[in-house]
Structures are given as C-alpha cells and as structure tokens.
Amino acid sequence: MSQPLPDAALDQLFREARSYSSFLDRDVTDAQIHAVWELMKMGPTSANQLPARLVWCKSAEAKARLAGHAGEKNRSKITGAPVCVILAMDIDFHEQLPWLFPHTDARSWFAGDEEGRKVSAMRNSTLQGGYLILAARALGLDCYPMSGFDNAAVDADFFADEPRWRSNFICSIGYGDPASVFARSPRPEFDTFNRLL
C-alpha cells in the first residue's frame, strides 16, 4: 500500500511547478523525450485506447513550421523552447485495439461510431496530455501548454500522411526561465467547485 510522496515531490509536481513562457538555453535530449513517453504511456486510458499521437518539434525548422500556425503571442514560446510537442489524437484509434486491448473485441465497440470515437479520442488523448505535463515535471522539466493555434492548419501541414490524426494542444518543454513567470493566478478553495455527498 503506497504512502503519500514526500513534500518535495508534491511541490515539484503541483505546488511549485509553473508554466514558463520562456526557457533557459539548455537542451532537452532525445533520451529525455523518450523518457517522458515511457512514463506517460503507463497512465490509464479507457480500454487502453492510447489515442494520443505525438510529434516532437525539436529542430529549428520544425519549430518554425509549427510557430507559423500559432497565435502571434505564442510564436516565441514555440521557437524559443528546446522542444515543442504537438499532442494529437487518432480518431481511428480503434484499429489498434486488437493489440492494445487483446483480451476482448473492443474494436467492435467503436467501429461505425465515428462521433463516439471523436469524443473518446478527445477525452483520452487529453488525459494523456495531463500525464505528459506531469511526467515532464516528474523528470525535472517545465512545460508551457498552449491551445492558441490553428488546429486545421497544423493538421494539414504535419499530418498530410495521417488524415485521421487531429491536433489537440501543443506544449513547449524545457527548463523554465524563472524571470518569465508572473504571480500565480488564484486557485479556489474546495467548497467553491466541489461537493461532497
């Protein structure tokens, strides 16, 4: 039976972690990128759908291409980061279920129900996005997640060969520059947004 993690870990994951709009000039290695995936892939998704598809823009060329589809204020947060990942989803994720969820015929639950797949892909790829952010933090990295970009343009540019992939959000990752954060926005008390029945 697990115990609570030490306070220093809770601080690093939640309490003291911040979204950094600019990053120190320090590389994120390919090995670190792989390590983020190795952690985040372990998080639960419905019927082990794992609908997220990730495109890690690390070269200056890839980051510039992505930044061209972002809102003006977000461009420097992409090009100035060591890496910016496009978190996308495969709306035909069910085609992978025979090997991802082998003990039953989960593919048949979704075949012919594209609207249902879109909802499930959105929900479960976003859950994986939450795991991505916390996996990066657990590995000592900082994040700047963004949804201010042209999803259709990113899809057309990056997924021409994968017409069933849809971008969800993007996230710059690196070592945050402490000078780039402002005071934290308010966080509500339990009773504001919770009910206990």
Add this chain to the structure above:
Amino acid sequence: MSQPLPDAALDQLFREARSYSSFLDRDVTDAQIHAVWELMKMGPTSANQLPARLVWCKSAEAKARLAGHAGEKNRSKITGAPVCVILAMDIDFHEQLPWLFPHTDARSWFAGDEEGRKVSAMRNSTLQGGYLILAARALGLDCYPMSGFDNAAVDADFFADEPRWRSNFICSIGYGDPASVFARSPRPEFDTFNRLL
C-alpha cells in the same frame, strides 16, 4: 532547477500504478479528498479556466444513486469503492474568469461562443482529470476511472440546480485490492506513436 524524482516516486505515479476494479475496506477521509483537490487545482489550464466541477459520492446513498446510471459492469466498481467522484465541467466557466484570471478580460474571449466553450471545457476539465488521477496516486491512493455511464442521466440527477454542468467521466478512489488487477495491457514503444522532427 528541478531534478528527476526518485525512481520510487516514478513507480508510484506511473510505472507500478494500476487501475483497481475493487478496493480494500479502508476509508478515504474527507481530509484526503480535500488534499487531492489542493494538489490538482494547481495544475495548468488555459487562461486558468479551471472548468472542472467535482461531486464526490462518498455516502452509500450517493454511490448507489450514481451506480444506477452506470453500465452494469461498472456498478460494483462504484458502490464497492470508498468514494467515486463525478468529474464534470461548467460550460459557462467563462463567468468565473474575472476572478480566476484577473489581469485581462478573458471572459470576453468566450462570451457568445458556446461551441468554443464546450471544446475548451472538455479539454481543460479532462486535463484536470489527469491531474486528479496523478494527485490521488501521489497521495498513496488508487483510482479506477470510468466513462461507461449515462452522462445525460447523471447530469439530470445530480446537476438539476446547475444546468450548465456536464459530466465528463467518473473515478473511483481508494486503496486498490491487488487481487483485482490483471496483467497490464501492452504499452507501445516510442516509435509507434511518436515522431521526432
């Protein structure tokens, strides 16, 4: 600058954590429920929207009510857990932005755009769902997230007084019974679902 968390923490959060379909007979206290919120609320959402609204079903009556709207296989996973939380979203979350994101008029970005709010509420409340699962694990608890229930029936039953709240998914929380887990489903290698540009 943060370092990677110790292996034991990464194991507890990701590598060895599992979804438990049944739980040991051990209470989850109100203080633990509050502690989950105190961690998860710190996670980032777009413009600090924090669209998630949580209803923690802890009494036998509340769990039975919720279980009545769930798929047959999920009912015992609700009634048999110490607590099952409904993670919902407020599709009028923008009304809270004047105090949640006080330094600019973010409310105006969403006013009059209900479709855009629905997408944003879904994305950001689900991110908060990812934080919920990992916050619970960080506190030594186990989870069983579920989307197999009648969302409209839950909304009508639990949110009659909050017609702008929509259920997203539900999650049982407690101390998992090791006898209730099977072998882990496959997890893909990096190259299967990732590209590095």
